[in-house]
Amino acid sequence: MSDHHHDSPPSPHHTSYRTRERNKELTQRVERIEALLVAKGLVAKDALDRLVDIYENDLGPMNGAKVVARAWVDADFKRRLLDNATAAIAELGFGGLQGEHMVVVENTPQVHNVVVCTLCSCYPWPVLGLPPTWYKDAAYRSRVVIDPRSVLAEFGTMLDDDVEVRVWDSSAEVRYLVLPERPANTEHLTERELAELIDRDAMIGVARVSAP
Amino acid sequence: MNGIHDMGGMTCFGPVRREDDEPVFHADWERRVFAMNLAALAFLGPVDRARHAIERMDPVEYLTTSYYEHWLAGLETLLKELEYATDEEIDNGKVASVKETPHPPPNAEMAEGLVRGGMSATRDEGRLEPAFNVGDKVRARNIEVKRHTRLARYVRGKIGMIAAYHGSHVFADTAAHDLGENAQPLYTVRFEARELWGDNVERRDCVYIDLWEDYLVTEGYGRA
Numbered sequence: 001m002s003d004h005h006h007d008s009p010p011s012p013h014h015t016s017y018r019t020r021e022r023n024k025e026l027t028q029r030v031e032r033i034e035a036l037l038v039a040k041g042l043v044a045k046d047a048l049d050r051l052v053d054i055y056e057n058d059l060g061p062m063n064g065a066k067v068v069a070r071a072w073v074d075a076d077f078k079r080r081l082l083d084n085a086t087a088a089i090a091e092l093g094f095g096g097l098q099g100e101h102m103v104v105v106e107n108t109p110q111v112h113n114v115v116v117c118t119l120c121s122c123y124p125w126p127v128l129g130l131p132p133t134w135y136k137d138a139a140y141r142s143r144v145v146i147d148p149r150s151v152l153a154e155f156g157t158m159l160d161d162d163v164e165v166r167v168w169d170s171s172a173e174v175r176y177l178v179l180p181e182r183p184a185n186t187e188h189l190t191e192r193e194l195a196e197l198i199d200r201d202a203m204i205g206v207a208r209v210s211a212p
Numbered sequence: 213m214n215g216i217h218d219m220g221g222m223t224c225f226g227p228v229r230r231e232d233d234e235p236v237f238h239a240d241w242e243r244r245v246f247a248m249n250l251a252a253l254a255f256l257g258p259v260d261r262a263r264h265a266i267e268r269m270d271p272v273e274y275l276t277t278s279y280y281e282h283w284l285a286g287l288e289t290l291l292k293e294l295e296y297a298t299d300e301e302i303d304n305g306k307v308a309s310v311k312e313t314p315h316p317p318p319n320a321e322m323a324e325g326l327v328r329g330g331m332s333a334t335r336d337e338g339r340l341e342p343a344f345n346v347g348d349k350v351r352a353r354n355i356e357v358k359r360h361t362r363l364a365r366y367v368r369g370k371i372g373m374i375a376a377y378h379g380s381h382v383f384a385d386t387a388a389h390d391l392g393e394n395a396q397p398l399y400t401v402r403f404e405a406r407e408l409w410g411d412n413v414e415r416r417d418c419v420y421i422d423l424w425e426d427y428l429v430t431e432g433y434g435r436a
Contacts, residue, residue, distance in 0.1 A: 023239060023241075026239070026241045026281070026284070027239065027240065027241045029241075029284070029302075030241040030244050030245055030248075030284065031241075031244075032302065032303075032304075032305035033248070033284075033287070033288070033291075033297075033302060033305075034244050034248060035305055036297060036301055036302065036305050036306075036307060037248065037252070037291075037296075037297075039307045040296070040297070040307055040310050040311075041310065041313075041316070041317060042252065042255065042296060042313060042317055043248060043251040043252060043317050043318075044251070044317045044318065044319050044320070046319060046320040047247075047251050047317065047318050047319055047320050047322065047323035048244060048247035048248060048251060048323075049247075049320065050320035050323050050324055051246070051247040051250050051251065051323050051324075051327065052237075052243045052244075052246070052247050054324065054327050055236060055246070056236045056237065056243070060236075095328070095330065096327050096328045096329055096330040097250075097326060097327050097328075097329075097330045097331065098330070099330065100330040100331065100332045100333060100334075101332075101333060101334065101378065101381075103376075103400075116220075118218070118219055118220030118221075118364055118366075119217055119218055119219075119220075119263075119362060119364060120217060120263055120266070121279065126330075129236065130236055130246075132230070132231070132234050133229075133231060133234060133279065134228050134229060134230050134231075136279045137225075137228065137229065137279075138219055138222075138225040138275065139225040139226050139227060139228045139229065140228045141219045141220065142219040142220065142221065142222035142223065142225050143222075143223070143225065143228070145220045145221055145366065145408075145419050146220070146221045146223070146366075146405075146408070146409055147223075148417055149415065149417070151228055154227055154228050155228075161415075162416075164416055164417065164418065165415075165417040165418070166402075166417075166418055166419075166420055167417065167418070167419045167420070168419075168420045168421075169220065169364065169419055169420065169421040169422070170422065171362045171364060171421050171422045171423070172333070172362060172378075172381060172384070172398055172422035172423075172424070173333035173381060173382075174378055174398070174400070174422050
């Protein structure tokens with residue numbers, strides 16, 4: 001695990017720092033609340049199960065990767081994607097909660113885009129699933145707007161001084177997806193093979209896509 | 213409000229800590245808290261109210277608890293404030309009284325319908341004519357908002373440029389407090405690093421942030 005920095009303060013956002021007792025306490029409290037809300041007829045257990053199943057198994061960065069790969073191989077689709085991302089993404093069958101108003105921003109040799117929500121954890125669920133813990137953590141949210149280059153460097157993304165960094169703070173209901181640069185020497189790859197190269201971090205904008 | 217959640221531009225939170233092969237949830241209670249929050253939007257919503265419930269957490273507690281503990285705290289706060297549950301009921305799990313909801317609880321199909329269909333924030337009634345054009349210089353207002361706002365502290369009073377117009381969106385500041393949707397033009401505004409962080413900043417970075425029209429004035433506003 002790469003999150004063990006013993007020289008920095010413990011983070012409550014990481015399971016490894018939460019005590020067994022606290023976890024047990026939370027487990028029992030949440031079980032009580034769920035039973036209470038079900039008994040009151042406020043929520044239905046099958047609805048909760050379905051919601052968990054969708055977000056754990058159905059939605060994730062593999063969806064966004066298909067969008068990016070399509071944009072790399074189809075110039076018309078890319079134009080539609082940059083013009084009206086919500087509609088273009090819907091062409092691939094993705095959309096819905098936290099993806100109602102999508103904007104796609106394109107990385108180029110001159111411009112590098114990176115996405116954050118400084119106020120909470122806004123994230124394009126239909127194309128990336130639920131965000132990783134670091135995206136919701138104080139370090140990322142506080143630093144990436146004021147010092148994006150040092151944050152990107154921690155992800156191994158080094159940028160020349162003449163590259164403009166654009167940080168997109170998702171403060172309303174618009175959700176952002178980064179269209180990363182297609183790596184060199186990938187002309188021979190199919191759309192499906194390209195999609196396999198594209199990971200979550202590249203679509204948040206903290207990393208680049210590398211050739212296989 | 214000037215809450216602890218409004219973190220943009222703060223320092224000293226240390227490195228970004230990543231977890232290899234991170235699971236979607238780290239414990240079963242996280243799954244249930246996540247799903248309960250989504251399902252409860254039907255009677256505790258709108259989402260702006262749910263966000264505000266988290267923002268009002270004790271700041272020390274906010275910083276020392278994990279993400280889904282925030283969601284749990286927000287859920288408990290709204291259940292109590294909107295009188296769907298009491299402290300006692302939450303502590304002992306026994307139903308004392310039942311407050312009726314306007315609709316029956318969503319079943320699995322309805323929950324899936326919410327996920328697939330989403331909840332659009334745009335409206336075709338309200339304030340529909342944008343006061344600003346792309347390229348206009350604007351100033352984010354410096355205003356004291358004691359309740360929910362999405363006007364992040366780090367842009368207040370700063371000069372930026374309208375980069376995009378998104379149509380009229382439900383205004384979070386009023387929707388969070390049952391004060392109406394007050395739909396109005398929403399813009400993406402570009403702010404240069406030097407404008408945001410200080411005259412000694414040399415790097416050519418910038419922040420794009422989404423701001424409702426009520427947060428903005430023309431650049432020279434208020435000057436003699």
